[in-house]
Amino acid sequence: MPEGPSILHLKNRLQRFKGKTVSEASGYSEMDKSAIDYIKIFDIDAYGKNLLFVFKDFFVGVHLGLFGSMLVNKRKKVNASFSLHFPHSEINFYVAHPKLYEGKPTDYFNFKTDILKEEFDGEFVLSTLQQHYADQMIGDALLDQELFTGVGNIIRIEALYRAKINPDSPVKNIPEKKLVYLIETVVNYAYEFLDQLKTDEVKEKTLIYGKKICPKDKTELIIDEMGKVKRKTYVCPKCQKMYS
Ligand SMILES: [Zn+2]
Incomplete structure (x- = not known):
């Protein structure tokens, strides 16, 4: 997709x-x-x-x-x-x-929410996330195109893994500096993704999307349709913290 x-x-x-x-x-x-x-x-x-x-x-x-x-x-x-x-x-x-x-x-269209636009405004996305998505699970919020415009399933999975956050964590329980780091990770990874498209290496270079074990600790990944969005999700139960 x-x-x-x-x-x-x-x-x-x-x-x-x-x-x-x-x-x-x-x-x-x-x-x-x-x-x-x-x-x-x-x-x-x-x-x-x-x-x-x-x-x-x-x-x-x-x-x-x-x-x-x-x-x-x-x-x-x-x-x-x-x-x-x-x-x-x-x-x-x-x-x-x-x-x-x-x-x-x-x-x-609000260009401030587009992860690949010069106008992208991380502070705007952070405050909207905290004010209007507090009760949602972060894994669901990341796919909301009004908030994280351009994020699809691969970016969602890879960014949450890199930021070490379990997708089922409610937004309100995640420390602010973690959310800031997640937003930066989403944007940075989106540019990596763009670069990898030139050589058709996106799926080859993912860390956990489409994989079975965590590259860091070799733990078996949880692969399931998670959250309200019911999209196929990959999670390392050791690396990704559940904020509950
Ligand atoms: Zn791991």
Whole structure:
């Protein structure tokens, strides 16, 4: 499943299309595509798990969901859910969900919570976490896209392991300096993840995601669907402290 860094990686691959004119949009998605007719792309951006194609008065956010993918100048045998056509090239999305928004991205999205944006504000995320997520388990809060925009399951698992926190710990029981460290770890790991995408080594370089034993003490990992989010979770019962 694409996480924030995967979307930023796609965005970086698409930068040559910035300033180009889209001749038409197609695909089986229900979004009204009639406004995309010989229109210039002002910017291509990313927000969390959304890829953004910004036009003059509106933009299209493409969410890749669990199984979405993108191809440039190539096609799959199945139909694309959304495609942008240029005179000599095309961008095709499969099993992705495009949505048209009037106005600009900052009218809708809070860049302060996006772990890969320059505008990311760790203090804002910390205070929101402490005030509004106090009773939630940290493993659940990390997947909330309103708070940790761009965090997916791999980042969640790896950041909690590196910060030595059990995902079932309620936020209110975790010391503030631990939360600060966790937020820094999320961001640092997201940039590592982005770097590893260039050589396709993300899954190879994880410490516990997709593994069976802890690399530090060789303890067998707990692998289970944990928390309210019911996502597959990996935990080292020795290294990761339960704050209860
Ligand atoms: Zn361990």
